[in-house]
Amino acid sequence: MKILTAVSSLSALAQESRLQVFRLLIQAGKNGVPAGVIGEKLDLPLSTLSFHLSQLKQAGLVACRREGRTLFYSANYKAMNALMAFLVENCCQGQPDNCTIPAECVPEVKGKQK
Amino acid sequence: MKILTAVSSLSALAQESRLQVFRLLIQAGKNGVPAGVIGEKLDLPLSTLSFHLSQLKQAGLVACRREGRTLFYSANYKAMNALMAFLVENCCQGQPDNCTIPAECVPEVKGKQK
DNA sequence: TTGATATTTCTAGTAATATGAAAATATTAA
DNA sequence: TTAATATTTTCATATTACTAGAAATATCAA
Numbered sequence: 001m002k003i004l005t006a007v008s009s010l011s012a013l014a015q016e017s018r019l020q021v022f023r024l025l026i027q028a029g030k031n032g033v034p035a036g037v038i039g040e041k042l043d044l045p046l047s048t049l050s051f052h053l054s055q056l057k058q059a060g061l062v063a064c065r066r067e068g069r070t071l072f073y074s075a076n077y078k079a080m081n082a083l084m085a086f087l088v089e090n091c092c093q094g095q096p097d098n099c100t101i102p103a104e105c106v107p108e109v110k111g112k113q114k
Numbered sequence: 115m116k117i118l119t120a121v122s123s124l125s126a127l128a129q130e131s132r133l134q135v136f137r138l139l140i141q142a143g144k145n146g147v148p149a150g151v152i153g154e155k156l157d158l159p160l161s162t163l164s165f166h167l168s169q170l171k172q173a174g175l176v177a178c179r180r181e182g183r184t185l186f187y188s189a190n191y192k193a194m195n196a197l198m199a200f201l202v203e204n205c206c207q208g209q210p211d212n213c214t215i216p217a218e219c220v221p222e223v224k225g226k227q228k
Numbered sequence: 229t230t231g232a233t234a235t236t237t238c239t240a241g242t243a244a245t246a247t248g249a250a251a252a253t254a255t256t257a258a
Numbered sequence: 259t260t261a262a263t264a265t266t267t268t269c270a271t272a273t274t275a276c277t278a279g280a281a282a283t284a285t286c287a288a
Contacts, residue, residue: 007130013201014124015276019117026205035235045278050236052276069234069285077205084198087127091140091191129246149265159248164266166246183255183264 001086005060009083012059017044018052025062025075032064032074115200119174123197126173131158132166139176139189146178146188 013019020042025033039049053073056062061080064073127133134156139147153163167187170176175194178187 003130003133007128007133010124010128010133011275014121014128016117016121017276019121019124023201023203026202036233039235046235047237047278047280048276051278054236055275066285071235075205080202084201087137087198088140088194089137091189125245131246150263153265160265161248161250161267162246165248168266169245180255185265 001082006083006086008059009061009079012055012061015052015055017042017048018056021049021052021073022056022061022075025073026077026080028074030074030077032072034070034072035064036070038073115196120197120200122173123175123193126169126175129166129169131156131162132170135163135166135187136170136175136189139187140191140194142188144188144191146186148184148186149178150184152187 013022021038024038024041035049035053036046038044038053039046042049044052053062053064057064057073061076062073063076064071066072127136135152138152138155149163149167150160152158152167153160156163158166167176167178171178171187173193175190176187177190178185180186
């Protein structure tokens with residue numbers, strides 16, 4: 001990953017409304033959520049939401065597909081994983097105990113089962 | 115983690131020079147690196163670097179300690195892990211295969227050995 | 229083909245952030 | 259103490275980002 005790609009992903013996430021949107025989509029799963037429903041859940045004016053969604057989309061962190069009049073937005077899990085991998089790249093040199101990665105999504109790591 | 119904490123961490127990382135600094139420190143290990151050396155490696159004016167270091171410090175992503183005239187900056191691995199955990203919190207509901215976390219720093223995950 | 233629904237684009241005002249030169253502070257050595 | 263080293267703070271300027279109303283676009287139903 002290029003550093004500027006990472007910067008634009010991080011910039012996209014570095015804003016309260018967008019971070020809320022992204023976490024909502026991460027939790028919603030790959031089917032995604034209609035824009036209107038996101039706006040309702042987060043109580044955002046649709047023009048504002050649309051601006052934020054386009055930032056997230058441009059950064060490659062979310063995708064969207066149309067179904068009828070409705071646009072479903074969904075999280076791009078691969079992009080998120082790539083970003084996290086980039087952030088901690090080579091973090092273990094010499095001291096692997098410093099930087100165990102959060103294991104929320106990795107079954108069977110260090111005795112944690114999910 | 116509160117959402118505003120995450121936003122300030124992400125904002126701190128969402129800038130090219132700061133991201134470079136942070137990754138350099140992640141890779142350097144817990145002893146840290148003197149400010150002057152960081153500036154040299156990244157070819158940044160020291161006043162600019164100092165501004166960025168204070169942003170990273172305020173966000174809790176780096177720490178610093180003095181040794182004589184020299185300030186050593188180092189990455190806060192715990193804060194980084196907490197941030198990553200927050201970003202992907204509850205991401206697995208129903209589809210654990212979507213979101214395997216980057217395993218760079220976790221030995222013995224899915225056959226990857228380090 | 230008209231009206232309703234879902235969402236985006238345009239716009240402009242406001243606010244936040246980045247930069248680097250110059251001056252200031254802290255520490256050590258002579 | 260004076261000078262040198264290491265780093266930060268101050269400051270002005272330039273750039274970028276956020277917000278939400280209003281108008282526009284796309285799709286569907288009658």
